[in-house]
Amino acid sequence: MPCVLELRDISKHYTTQKAVTGISLQVQKGEFFSLLGPSGCGKTTTLRLVAGFEEPTTGEIALNGNPIHHLPPYHRNVSTVFQNYALFPHLTVRQNVEFGLRRRKELHDIADRARRVLEMVQLANKGSRKPSEISGGERQRVALARSLVLAPDVLLLDEPLSALDPALRKQVRAELKSLQRQVGITFLFVTHDQEEALSLSDRLAVMNAGQIEQLGTPQDVYLRPRTRFVASFLGSVNWINGIGVRPEATRIVKQAPAHRPSHPATVEEITFLGSLVHIRAQLHDGSAVTAEVSRLNNGFAPADDVYIWWEPCDELKFD
Amino acid sequence: MLLLFAAPLTVICFYSAMTRGPYGGFSLPWTLDSYGRLADSLYFAILLRSFWIAGVSTIFCLVLGFPLALFISRAGPRKNLYLTLVILPFWTSFLVRTYAWMFLLRDTGLINTVLQKTGLIHDPLPLLYNDGAVIVGLVYGFLPFTVLPLYAALERLDPNLLEAAADLGATPWHTLTRVVIPLCAPGIRAGTILVFIPCLGAYLTPDLLGGGKSVMVGNLVQNQFTSSRDWPFGAAISLTLMALVMLLLLLFMRGNSEEGLL
Numbered sequence A: 001m002p003c004v005l006e007l008r009d010i011s012k013h014y015t016t017q018k019a020v021t022g023i024s025l026q027v028q029k030g031e032f033f034s035l036l037g038p039s040g041c042g043k044t045t046t047l048r049l050v051a052g053f054e055e056p057t058t059g060e061i062a063l064n065g066n067p068i069h070h071l072p073p074y075h076r077n078v079s080t081v082f083q084n085y086a087l088f089p090h091l092t093v094r095q096n097v098e099f100g101l102r103r104r105k106e107l108h109d110i111a112d113r114a115r116r117v118l119e120m121v122q123l124a125n126k127g128s129r130k131p132s133e134i135s136g137g138e139r140q141r142v143a144l145a146r147s148l149v150l151a152p153d154v155l156l157l158d159e160p161l162s163a164l165d166p167a168l169r170k171q172v173r174a175e176l177k178s179l180q181r182q183v184g185i186t187f188l189f190v191t192h193d194q195e196e197a198l199s200l201s202d203r204l205a206v207m208n209a210g211q212i213e214q215l216g217t218p219q220d221v222y223l224r225p226r227t228r229f230v231a232s233f234l235g236s237v238n239w240i241n242g243i244g245v246r247p248e249a250t251r252i253v254k255q256a257p258a259h260r261p262s263h264p265a266t267v268e269e270i271t272f273l274g275s276l277v278h279i280r281a282q283l284h285d286g287s288a289v290t291a292e293v294s295r296l297n298n299g300f301a302p303a304d305d306v307y308i309w310w311e312p313c314d315e316l317k318f319d
Numbered sequence B: 001m002l003l004l005f006a007a008p009l010t011v012i013c014f015y016s017a018m019t020r021g022p023y024g025g026f027s028l029p030w031t032l033d034s035y036g037r038l039a040d041s042l043y044f045a046i047l048l049r050s051f052w053i054a055g056v057s058t059i060f061c062l063v064l065g066f067p068l069a070l071f072i073s074r075a076g077p078r079k080n081l082y083l084t085l086v087i088l089p090f091w092t093s094f095l096v097r098t099y100a101w102m103f104l105l106r107d108t109g110l111i112n113t114v115l116q117k118t119g120l121i122h123d124p125l126p127l128l129y130n131d132g133a134v135i136v137g138l139v140y141g142f143l144p145f146t147v148l149p150l151y152a153a154l155e156r157l158d159p160n161l162l163e164a165a166a167d168l169g170a171t172p173w174h175t176l177t178r179v180v181i182p183l184c185a186p187g188i189r190a191g192t193i194l195v196f197i198p199c200l201g202a203y204l205t206p207d208l209l210g211g212g213k214s215v216m217v218g219n220l221v222q223n224q225f226t227s228s229r230d231w232p233f234g235a236a237i238s239l240t241l242m243a244l245v246m247l248l249l250l251l252f253m254r255g256n257s258e259e260g261l262l
Helices: A043-051 A093-103 A110-120 A136-148 A166-183 A194-200 A218-223 A228-234 B002-016 B033-037 B041-073 B076-091 B094-105 B110-117 B131-142 B144-155 B159-167 B172-183 B185-200 B204-210 B217-225 B231-254
Strands: A003-013 A018-028 A032-036 A058-063 A078-081 A154-158 A186-191 A203-208 A211-216 A238-240 A243-245 A251-253 A263-272 A276-283 A288-294 A305-309
Touching: A003 A043, A003 A186, A018 A032, A018 A043, A018 A186, A018 A211, A032 A043, A032 A194, A043 A078, A043 A154, A043 A186, A078 A136, A078 B159, A093 A110, A093 A136, A110 A136, A110 A166, A136 A166, A166 A194, A186 A194, A194 A218, A194 A228, A203 A218, A203 A228, A211 A218, A211 A228, A218 A228, A238 A288, A251 A288, A276 A305, B002 B231, B033 B231, B041 B076, B041 B131, B041 B144, B041 B185, B041 B217, B076 B144, B094 B110, B094 B131, B094 B204, B131 B144, B131 B185, B131 B204, B144 B185, B159 B172, B172 B185, B185 B231, B204 B217, B217 B231
Parallel strands: A032 A186, A032 A203, A078 A154, A154 A186
Antiparallel strands: A003 A018, A003 A058, A203 A211, A238 A243, A251 A305, A263 A276, A263 A305, A276 A288
16 A cells, blocks of 8 residues: 655654654555554654644655645645644634635535535534534534545544543544545544554554654554553553563463463452453562453452463563 | 713703803703704714724724734733733823824924935925824824734634644635634724724814814814803714714624624
8 A cells, every 4th residue: 555644753852852753654545543652752743743733853754755844734735633623613614614625715516515524424414503502522523524525635633532521432433433434534643542542543653752662553562562661551561570461361260270380379359340350469479460351250259369370472572 | 880970971961952151151941953053064074084083093003903912922921021011101191192292293303303314305294283193193092902902812812723724724814814813803893992982082182183173073072161162062062972982882783792792
């Protein structure tokens, strides 16, 4: 697949801090690519560099092979969906969606194109409302429609789900994914939520302190993390004598398994999470591990004597 | 509050319907002649000129005030300094400042002297004692009244909106005309009212900077209560002006009912 967006050794240094350093990545056409990391890791800065709201200190950004890092935002064929949506309060929903088309003077079938994209996000009947008259979820869809109607080469999304209440988030997440598949536009998605990133992305880059720690598919990044940071950011990790094992791979049994090494332990606490149960057990050297089991397999109680073991292939190894 | 406002207003209403006394002041019989005199072309011209000067001054205040407010809102840490500088002239006497303009504009004033000494002109320019001088004085005096509301409106603007506009293809000019200015409408409205109404009633500025040549409604009213000693006529003019302004305000506000006052 051709590469639609490329960042080559991008850095953005302010006088007081280094926001990002040495960022290089390639996004393929039609891909759902995420930038994942904690607050302050530089993921939003990277997005803003691609959008054109900041200029890189060093490095190049190319869109379909053409350099764009010196172009202002209004000359780049990318569009941003902001975290707070940034809808124009003095315009109606339809006028917001038509804004970009009018700026480009593409007036010939503007009403039709606006209507079609509003139908795509199921807001066709709210065209004459003002942003203050619709709900948060609807505002997000208007922001999406406003950017999609311009058919950008890449759609940039800055934590678009974080302003929604948790109940809505899962539903909108699924809608977003199917929309992306349906429209086929390349998405560059910024989030600090690893569950979002894992469930939505084709590939993702895990960022920390201004740099990319690992880039790969969700499976790559979760099952074969290259650094301790990536391992603990993507999910929980049990550290046993320097070896990392994920809770769902940490087996807990009442009798010592034959033909395998195992560690004796005592159950300290059992946490009920609905479909899953977390069992915290203390090993004889004092360290604690958490095993995750389905609630259907939970026959344990606090103070039980148990044995902890795992498959060697589930061990996390770092460079 | 009602007493302080209603009482003088009632008195003026009564005066306007009376006749000029033999030595000035007012006396019976009741009559509405004073209102009729306003239709005279002389007085009507003064009314017209007042609206014209007030209108032009308001427009200049907006056109000059907006870039200034924009500059201040982008000034970062120096914002407060600039705002203080805008308000500072209020700490000095308005009369003194108006005299200062006379000093600048008159034939032997600073501007003409400099232009003549540098050889750019031969005879002094008639910068004083005309409508233009009055407008200059009014704009100078009332500029802060547009700068401050416009600045407040600009500060309320979400910076993401500017980025969103650029992101969607708007050049800086487009962003200014399609996003910034429409969203500053409350500030523009406030500034317009705060400048236009006082300018209409101005009498000090047209008196000093206009000489006798640029008579505005304020001067007319002032004359009636001093040298002409025709209180009923003065009262009638005042009330008519007040009625006109309230009518304008109503129309102005009606067109923006959904956004509320200011």
